Amino acid sequence: MFTKSEITQQKAARKGAATIARSTIGKIRGTYDQLSRTEKKVAQLALDNPGVVSEMTIKELSSATGVSTATISRFVKRMDYANYREFTMALAHMAIEDAPQVSSFPELDEGDSLSTIANKTFRYTIHSLEATNEALSEHELARAVLKLIHAKSVTFFGLGGSSIAALDGYHKFLRTSLNVAFYPDYDIQLMQAAKLGQDDCAIIISHSGRNHETLNIADELNKNGVTIIAITSYxxxxxxxxxxxxxxxxxxxxxxxxxxxxxxxxxxAILDSLFMMTVLRISSRTDQTLTKVRDVIEQTRHER
Amino acid sequence: MFTKSEITQQKAARKGAATIARSTIGKIRGTYDQLSRTEKKVAQLALDNPGVVSEMTIKELSSATGVSTATISRFVKRMDYANYREFTMALAHMAIEDAPQVSSFPELDEGDSLSTIANKTFRYTIHSLEATNEALSEHELARAVLKLIHAKSVTFFGLGGSSIAALDGYHKFLRTSLNVAFYPDYDIQLMQAAKLGQDDCAIIISHSGRNHETLNIADELNKNGVTIIAITSYxxxxxxxxxxxxxxxxxxxxxxxxxxxxxxxxxxAILDSLFMMTVLRISSRTDQTLTKVRDVIEQTRHER
DNA sequence: TTGAAAAGTGAAACTTTTTTACATATAATA
DNA sequence: TATTATATGTAAAAAAGTTTCACTTTTCAA
Structure with missing residues (x-):
C-alpha cells in the first residue's frame, strides 16, 4: 500500500511526466521530417489514428506498418518516451483531446460570410499557436535562455516577411538590459553578422528555413562561432x-x-515566450542591476 | 498497412469498446462490496488514484497492494476488460476526465519553470485572440472591406510598437491588387497623410489609441476626408x-x-482577417483582373 | 568517384510483463 | 464433518517489449 505522501509524490512526478509527454506529441509533429523513412510510416499511422494505434501491441503496430518491432521500440525512445507503453498512453490522451474537435478545420471558401472568414482565420491562428506551443521543449528553452542571458549582444536577423518578426523581437528585447540590434537591410545584416563573435548571440527567423540570403547570414555567423537561435517552420x-x-x-x-x-x-508568440522567460530569469538573479518584471511589463503599456 | 475501411471498422469497434469500458469503471464502483477482500484492495487503489495506477505495471500494482499478479489479472478480466493493458487505459481515461479543468489564467511568476512560462504566454495569447474574435462584428467588417476594395489607395499608419503591425499589414496587402503604402518614419507618415484624399483609405494601428503623433495623423486624414479604419485596444x-x-x-x-x-x-490577426476577406471578395467579383485566392496564398508560402 | 564513418534496419536473443495451470487454502453448506 | 465452491499464490507458459549484432544504406571527405 501507499502512504499518503508517497502517492502525492507520485502524482507530482506523473504531472511532470504528463507535461513532457504532451509536448512530445508535438515533438513527433515537429521532428517529422527529420525522421527516417520507416519511422515516418509509424509516426504517420500514429498521428492519423492515435486512438487505434493506442490500443495496438508493438507487434500489431509492427505488422500494420511493416516496420520491425525493434525499430518501433527505438523510435518511441527517441521521441523521449520511457517505453512503448508510455507512448501508447500518450496517443490515447491525444485521441481523447482531439476527439471533441468536431468542427475540424474547414478551408476558407469564397461563399463564406465575412464573419465566417474572420472566425476561420482566428481558429487557424489559434490552432497554429497550440501546435507551436506543444512543440516547445523545456530543454531547448533552457538552452536558449541561458545563451541569451549571458550573451554580450543579441542581434535579430530576418528578411522579407520574417523581418517583421525580427523587428518585433528587437522591440521587445529593447526593454531588457540585453544589448540588442536589428538591421532591416540584407547587406547590412550580412556585414554585421561578420562582426559578431563567440560571445554574441543571434536570433534568426525564417519561415522556410531555406532562404538563400538568410543561410548566407547563418554561415557567416557559424564561421565566427556565434550562437544561433533559429525560429523556423521546418x-x-x-x-x-x-x-x-x-x-x-x-x-x-x-x-x-x-x-x-x-x-x-x-x-x-515564440519571441514573446523567450522575452518573458528572459525577463523573469534575469530579474530573479541579479535584482538590483535590472528592472523588476513588473516595471518592464508596465512599460509595455505605455507603448504607443 | 491498413486500408481505409479497416481503420473505419476498427474505429467503430473501439468506440463500442470504449463505451463498455467506461461503464465498467462504474461497474467497479457498483460491484465494489461484492468483491473479495484482496480485490477490494486493488479496486480501492485504482479508484482513488487512477492516474497513478494507470502507469503501473501489473507487478508494481501487485507489490503496492500486496496482491499477487495472478489475482489482479483475473480481477480485471472479471471486470470485463480484455487484459490488464485495457484496464490501465480505462484508468487513464478516467484520470483525464475527472481532472477538473483548473486552467484559468494564472499570473506569471518568477518561480515558474521555463515551459510553464511559455505555456502561460501562449495561453494568454490565445485568450486574447478569442476575445478579439468575439468582438468583431459583421457590420463593421462589411464596411471595412467595402471601403478597402473601392479605395484608390490604402496606406498603413503605426508608430513605435504598432509600426510592426502596420508593416505586416502592408506586406500582406502588397500581394493583392490594392495600391498600398507604408512609411516607417513619423514625419513622412504625416506628410503622406496630407496628400491623401476622399477616395483613399487609411488603416491606423495604435494600442492605446491616444498616442499624440498618431492622433495628429488621424486629424490630418480627417481634414482631407480620408476613410479611416482603426485598430486599437480601447x-x-x-x-x-x-x-x-x-x-x-x-x-x-x-x-x-x-x-x-x-x-x-x-x-x-485582425489584419489577417481583413486580408483574407478582401482577397476572397475581390476575387469573387472581378476574376480576370486579379489573381485567384489560392495563387495568392500559394505565394505566401514562398515567403522567406 | 571512392572509401571510411555514421546512421538505419531487421532477425534473433534476451528481459520483462502478463496470463494460465495447478495446488492449496478458506468459507459455505448439507 | 465431509463436500463443494470460491479465492489465492506459486510457478510455468505465453506474450510483449527491448537490446544486441550483423548487414545495408547514406553521408561526407579525400
Missing part, C-alpha cells in the same frame, strides 16, 4: 540544422496551402 | 472616435498589467 531545414537551438512555428499540415499566413504569429 | 479612445470603422484588439481585463504584450498579435 525542423529539417538547413537553417534549423545550422542553428545551436531551434524553435518551430507549426501549422497543421492539413492546411498546408496557407501555412505561411499563420507562421508569423507563431513566430511572434 | 473603444473609447480618441483614435476610435476619429475613425470611420474601428476594430478592437482585446485582452482579458484581469491581466491588465501585461495587456500590451498580447495586443500586437491580436492586431495582426
Amino acid at each position: 525542423s529539417g531545414s538547413p537553417l534549423a540544422q545550422a542553428a545551436d537551438v531551434s524553435f518551430l512555428s507549426l501549422t497543421d499540415e492539413v492546411n498546408y496551402r496557407s501555412e505561411g499566413m499563420y507562421s508569423l504569429i507563431s513566430q511572434l | 473603444s473609447g479612445s480618441p483614435l476610435a472616435q476619429a475613425a470611420d470603422v474601428s476594430f478592437l484588439s482585446l485582452t482579458d481585463e484581469v491581466n491588465y498589467r501585461s495587456e500590451g504584450m498580447y495586443s500586437l498579435i491580436s492586431q495582426l
Whole structure:
C-alpha cells in the first residue's frame, strides 16, 4: 500500500511526466521530417489514428506498418518516451483531446460570410499557436535562455516577411538590459553578422528555413562561432540544422496551402515566450542591476 | 498497412469498446462490496488514484497492494476488460476526465519553470485572440472591406510598437491588387497623410489609441476626408472616435498589467482577417483582373 | 568517384510483463 | 464433518517489449 505522501509524490512526478509527454506529441509533429523513412510510416499511422494505434501491441503496430518491432521500440525512445507503453498512453490522451474537435478545420471558401472568414482565420491562428506551443521543449528553452542571458549582444536577423518578426523581437528585447540590434537591410545584416563573435548571440527567423540570403547570414555567423537561435517552420531545414537551438512555428499540415499566413504569429508568440522567460530569469538573479518584471511589463503599456 | 475501411471498422469497434469500458469503471464502483477482500484492495487503489495506477505495471500494482499478479489479472478480466493493458487505459481515461479543468489564467511568476512560462504566454495569447474574435462584428467588417476594395489607395499608419503591425499589414496587402503604402518614419507618415484624399483609405494601428503623433495623423486624414479604419485596444479612445470603422484588439481585463504584450498579435490577426476577406471578395467579383485566392496564398508560402 | 564513418534496419536473443495451470487454502453448506 | 465452491499464490507458459549484432544504406571527405 501507499502512504499518503508517497502517492502525492507520485502524482507530482506523473504531472511532470504528463507535461513532457504532451509536448512530445508535438515533438513527433515537429521532428517529422527529420525522421527516417520507416519511422515516418509509424509516426504517420500514429498521428492519423492515435486512438487505434493506442490500443495496438508493438507487434500489431509492427505488422500494420511493416516496420520491425525493434525499430518501433527505438523510435518511441527517441521521441523521449520511457517505453512503448508510455507512448501508447500518450496517443490515447491525444485521441481523447482531439476527439471533441468536431468542427475540424474547414478551408476558407469564397461563399463564406465575412464573419465566417474572420472566425476561420482566428481558429487557424489559434490552432497554429497550440501546435507551436506543444512543440516547445523545456530543454531547448533552457538552452536558449541561458545563451541569451549571458550573451554580450543579441542581434535579430530576418528578411522579407520574417523581418517583421525580427523587428518585433528587437522591440521587445529593447526593454531588457540585453544589448540588442536589428538591421532591416540584407547587406547590412550580412556585414554585421561578420562582426559578431563567440560571445554574441543571434536570433534568426525564417519561415522556410531555406532562404538563400538568410543561410548566407547563418554561415557567416557559424564561421565566427556565434550562437544561433533559429525560429523556423521546418525542423529539417538547413537553417534549423545550422542553428545551436531551434524553435518551430507549426501549422497543421492539413492546411498546408496557407501555412505561411499563420507562421508569423507563431513566430511572434515564440519571441514573446523567450522575452518573458528572459525577463523573469534575469530579474530573479541579479535584482538590483535590472528592472523588476513588473516595471518592464508596465512599460509595455505605455507603448504607443 | 491498413486500408481505409479497416481503420473505419476498427474505429467503430473501439468506440463500442470504449463505451463498455467506461461503464465498467462504474461497474467497479457498483460491484465494489461484492468483491473479495484482496480485490477490494486493488479496486480501492485504482479508484482513488487512477492516474497513478494507470502507469503501473501489473507487478508494481501487485507489490503496492500486496496482491499477487495472478489475482489482479483475473480481477480485471472479471471486470470485463480484455487484459490488464485495457484496464490501465480505462484508468487513464478516467484520470483525464475527472481532472477538473483548473486552467484559468494564472499570473506569471518568477518561480515558474521555463515551459510553464511559455505555456502561460501562449495561453494568454490565445485568450486574447478569442476575445478579439468575439468582438468583431459583421457590420463593421462589411464596411471595412467595402471601403478597402473601392479605395484608390490604402496606406498603413503605426508608430513605435504598432509600426510592426502596420508593416505586416502592408506586406500582406502588397500581394493583392490594392495600391498600398507604408512609411516607417513619423514625419513622412504625416506628410503622406496630407496628400491623401476622399477616395483613399487609411488603416491606423495604435494600442492605446491616444498616442499624440498618431492622433495628429488621424486629424490630418480627417481634414482631407480620408476613410479611416482603426485598430486599437480601447473603444473609447480618441483614435476610435476619429475613425470611420474601428476594430478592437482585446485582452482579458484581469491581466491588465501585461495587456500590451498580447495586443500586437491580436492586431495582426485582425489584419489577417481583413486580408483574407478582401482577397476572397475581390476575387469573387472581378476574376480576370486579379489573381485567384489560392495563387495568392500559394505565394505566401514562398515567403522567406 | 571512392572509401571510411555514421546512421538505419531487421532477425534473433534476451528481459520483462502478463496470463494460465495447478495446488492449496478458506468459507459455505448439507 | 465431509463436500463443494470460491479465492489465492506459486510457478510455468505465453506474450510483449527491448537490446544486441550483423548487414545495408547514406553521408561526407579525400
